[in-house]
Amino acid sequence: MNNIDIQSLYGLKYNPFLPNIPKEALYALPGSEIFELRIRSMAEQGGFALITGEPGLGKSKTLHKMACSLERIPDLTVGVMQRPQSKLGDFYRELGELFNVALSPANRYGGFKMLRERWIHHCQTTLFKPVLLIDEAQHVSDECLTELRILQSHQFDSKNLLFTVLCGDNRLPERFRSPELLPLGSRIGPRLVLEPLSPEQLQNYLRFALDQAGNSQLMSDELIRTLASHAANNLRVLNQMAAELLNAAAIKELPVIDESLFFQIFSPSRSRPRQNQKDPF
Incomplete structure (x- = not known):
């Protein structure tokens, strides 16, 4: 889904997780x-x-x-x-x-x-x-x-x-x-x-980014905490994960992005190779 559709769906002035944000x-x-x-x-x-x-x-x-x-x-x-x-x-x-x-x-x-x-x-x-x-x-x-x-x-x-x-x-x-x-x-x-950011600092960043973009309620508090704790203390990683979640939520037309979508998108089982099943014959 393109950014114009995402912004329209969630009432955003811009996508807060992409590099080209306003100054x-x-x-x-x-x-x-x-x-x-x-x-x-x-x-x-x-x-x-x-x-x-x-x-x-x-x-x-x-x-x-x-x-x-x-x-x-x-x-x-x-x-x-x-x-x-x-x-x-x-x-x-x-x-x-x-x-x-x-x-x-x-x-x-x-x-x-x-x-x-x-x-x-x-x-x-x-x-x-x-x-x-x-x-x-x-x-x-x-x-x-x-x-x-x-x-x-x-x-x-x-x-x-x-x-x-x-x-x-x-x-x-x-x-x-x-x-x-x-x-x-x-x-x-x-x-x-610049030092790696703590999970608390990353949470503050997420709330600031959402508020500036015009929808402070877009992500649940639980999701914000989960994202911040899984971003390896890295702002770029956090933005990449948040952008992927925002795009996935827009495709599903979810009203709010919560923790359940995080585990659907970033669950380790998604990247785990399927085990070869034994031939029953």
Whole structure:
């Protein structure tokens, strides 16, 4: 069943368990609100910040929520890098596109100098402060990270021209201990380490998601508790299970999703291979 039918059947403004939820429905994970306040207060000064955690804990949505918050600050310009795995030439090209500066990969020094001059001019005349957000930053090469550090510094490292938030899995902190990236690692200021969520925290998330979507009574309390206790403390797993339940309930046109449907869908017997019966002859 498609999302339009599901939304119509249950009076939902959107499907709360799919990635493309509206920005006002983004959930604040534990510790993220204080981290976001620190970023808002430090963004104009430049520097680096870091968000890390295992897959499925909500790193990308936390970065998305932060981007929406930073975009409301008048003197900031926020750019989100879409291709973190790019080679150096493409990395420079995308950086230039984000901040409206022509960077020529064939002339790295010229592009580097032009970008600095552009930023300095904006800072002096329009209070323009660039902020760069990089999701899946574990895929950024050492070479590009080093260039980013050098590009950011000004006046013998006494002034930062850019604020960068790196977001990625737990490989990132390990990389910053290497000799090549230690100079960048030592410059990282605020750090947010996302931890697995407890069943109680996952229940809070589910109730928030349903309420924001417009139907807080869609799932029974028993189902919410059951889902939260079977999601391996992982937000992505929880959303995937909830989305599957919502689709199954819509097909059956159930008025409320309860625990019985959970056991129909996720019972271990569904995935257990049938035992071969002995030939009676």
